[in-house]
Amino acid sequence: MIELKHINFQYDAKTKVLEDVNLTMTRGDFLGLVGPNGSGKSTLIKIILGLLHSPTGEVKLFGQPISTFKDWSKVGYVSQKANSFNTGFPATVYEVVATGLFGKMGLFRWIGKQEKEQIMHAIKLVGLEDLAHRNIGKLSGGQQQRTFIARALVSTPELLILDEPTVGVDADSVSRFFDLLEQLNQELGISLLLVSHDIGVITDKVKQVACLNKKLFFHGDPHEFVQNQDAILATAYGHHVRILEHSH
Secondary structure: OEEEEEEEEEOOOOOEEEEEEEEEEOOOOEEEEEOOOOOOHHHHHHHHOOOOOOOOOEEEEOOEEOOOOOOHHHEEEEOOHHHHOOOOOOOEHHHHHHHHHHHHHOOOOOOOHHHHHHHHHHHHHOOOHHHOOOEHHHOOHHHHHHHHHHHHHOOOOOEEEEEOOOOOOOHHHHHHHHHHHHHHHHOOOOEEEEEOOOHHHHHHHOOEEEEEEOEEEEEEOHHHHHHOHHHHHHHHHOOOOOOOOOOO
8 A cells, every 4th residue: 555665855955854765565564653753754754645755765655656646535534633633623524524525525515415324434433423513622642543534534644644643642542542543443444554662562552563763674564673672672762762651
């Protein structure tokens, strides 16, 4: 579903953000991308989404070069909502989720019966059917993030990309959020690419782990990652890393 070959990127002449990154993600995968702040994770996501362009190498989505890929309804994206969302925005859960269809149907086409069913189906998938007509600013952080998941799901994507989706979300909501992602992957067969700092949750939930800090230092089975975690993280972060366990 995703194929990256020899990806490099820098925002200015002095600072390299990505160096010769090679990464493959297959259909049905649940890939967790971890790394320190400033390691290039969000930049890599933007390259996958075609928002930034690597001067070298090759990017493919669903086997097609990114330059010719057109079927963006196959790709859902959830950004770091907690850092940028205006909670005073006057829209209900239903209305926010409906905007996820505009890419397919256009801004000025009337929402018909089929689209309404799609919207409610996406809302039910994330467990918010009782809050469908609640203003999104009145929801908890976890409920707001589920709304944005539903917005990404309403166009029935095959690949869902999430960039630090749990920033600012309380611990209980984070646990339920990851359970939802596991359900989307295992029961609905949606492929997931998740960027996160929570290494413990990542290794417990995902099928593959990729560790990035400008270069890709690991890409493989999460159990192998856990077994060699200290050495991998020390190499990737440039110094010894102490892992904190949150038993709750």
